[in-house]
Amino acid sequence: MKKIRIPFVVLCLLISAQSLLAQSFNLTGDGNWYRIASIGGAHAQFEYIYAHTTAHQPSIVTGEVQFINSQSILIQQHHAMGYSQSNLPQFALINYGNESQVWIKAYPGVNTGNFTIISSKNIGSSIGEVMDADLTDNGGILKIYPQIRPFTHSFYGNIILPESTLSVGTDKVVDGYKLAVDGKIMAKEVKVTVDGWADFVFEPGYENMSLPKTAAFIKENHHLPGMLPANKMEKEGLLLGEMNKKLLQKIEELTLHLIAMDQEIKLLKKNHKKKVQVRQ
Numbered sequence: 001m002k003k004i005r006i007p008f009v010v011l012c013l014l015i016s017a018q019s020l021l022a023q024s025f026n027l028t029g030d031g032n033w034y035r036i037a038s039i040g041g042a043h044a045q046f047e048y049i050y051a052h053t054t055a056h057q058p059s060i061v062t063g064e065v066q067f068i069n070s071q072s073i074l075i076q077q078h079h080a081m082g083y084s085q086s087n088l089p090q091f092a093l094i095n096y097g098n099e100s101q102v103w104i105k106a107y108p109g110v111n112t113g114n115f116t117i118i119s120s121k122n123i124g125s126s127i128g129e130v131m132d133a134d135l136t137d138n139g140g141i142l143k144i145y146p147q148i149r150p151f152t153h154s155f156y157g158n159i160i161l162p163e164s165t166l167s168v169g170t171d172k173v174v175d176g177y178k179l180a181v182d183g184k185i186m187a188k189e190v191k192v193t194v195d196g197w198a199d200f201v202f203e204p205g206y207e208n209m210s211l212p213k214t215a216a217f218i219k220e221n222h223h224l225p226g227m228l229p230a231n232k233m234e235k236e237g238l239l240l241g242e243m244n245k246k247l248l249q250k251i252e253e254l255t256l257h258l259i260a261m262d263q264e265i266k267l268l269k270k271n272h273k274k275k276v277q278v279r280q
Contacts, residue, residue, distance in 0.1 A: 023117045025128030029110035032131040033092060036117065037102040038124040039069050044100075046120035050089055052113040059087035059113075061148060067093060069100045072141040078148050087113075088148040096140040103135060107147065194241040198249035201256065208256050224250060 027034060027050065037046055043066070050061040063078035072095040080088055087110055092103040102123075104115065117127060135142055165173040169182035200206060209217070209225055223229045227246060228236075 023120075023125065023127040024114055026112050027089070027104065027106045027115040027128065028112045029106040029108050031105070031108040032133050033103040033105045033135050034115075034128045035101055035130040035132075036104050036115065036127050037065075037067075037120070038099060038126075039067070039122055040099045041069055042122040043068050044120070044122040046117045046123055048115060048117050050113055050115045052087055052111055061088060065091065065102060067100055067102060069095070069098070071095070072143050074102070074143070074145065076145070080148050080150060088150060089115075090145065090147040092135055092142065092144045094135060094138055094140045094142050103132070190240075192241040192244075194245060196245070198245045198252055201249055201252040208253050211257060226250075 025034070036048075037044065045064065045066045047064045048062065052059050059081060061078060061080045063076065066075040067073070072093060074091065074093050076091065088107065090105045090107075092105070094101045094103070106113065115128065117123075132138065135144070165178050165180070167173050167180040167182075170180050173180040201208070214225060217225050221229070226249070228238075
């Protein structure tokens, strides 16, 4: 295989050019935020390396960050190698409409590491020269992203779709909704917020429909009072929070009926016992 020889002068020029393109500063764990990029009216991007050289706590993070001046969102991809969470940095974005800024913060108390932007497009050059202890008082729209996780091959920043929708397996999203999935969803836990709960059934003055009236309603309508009919449920679907509240309401109403029936049975037994004793 033919070897290509690069003249020494050209090699020096290449190394010098690469050094000029790269920008770096020492990122300390003093709890402050450091501004590392800014843009105005253009899409921007940079790639970076963040490394600690301390033998007992080595960590290397590489990544790419993209941001759009008109949006309060970063598109991120990070690759982290490290032995502890405390070695890994945190990013933030401030959007002022006509200007956007990206900031970085090392974990408080961590050893000083070197942060280097190895390539960039449309960003300012004052990397690490401006610091701030608190970004919340700078105005603009502030988004602070979670700290990069340890021992990960890849970590993507929060996915935010401002004034938009997300669909999986379908291109139809009903008006008023943000997410549509045509398929099954598996999760360990689902939490649904609710507006009020069904315990009003136990409040004084609540009129629980009698069993004869309930039976008459079911005979005529073929569903429980207060519940949607099957054809409407199949067409419109159901709201999990509202449905659980309705089901609990029916359980509580049944509980009241059972309590009343239990009291009635006890009274019948007592009266029957008295009649037996009289006959004897």
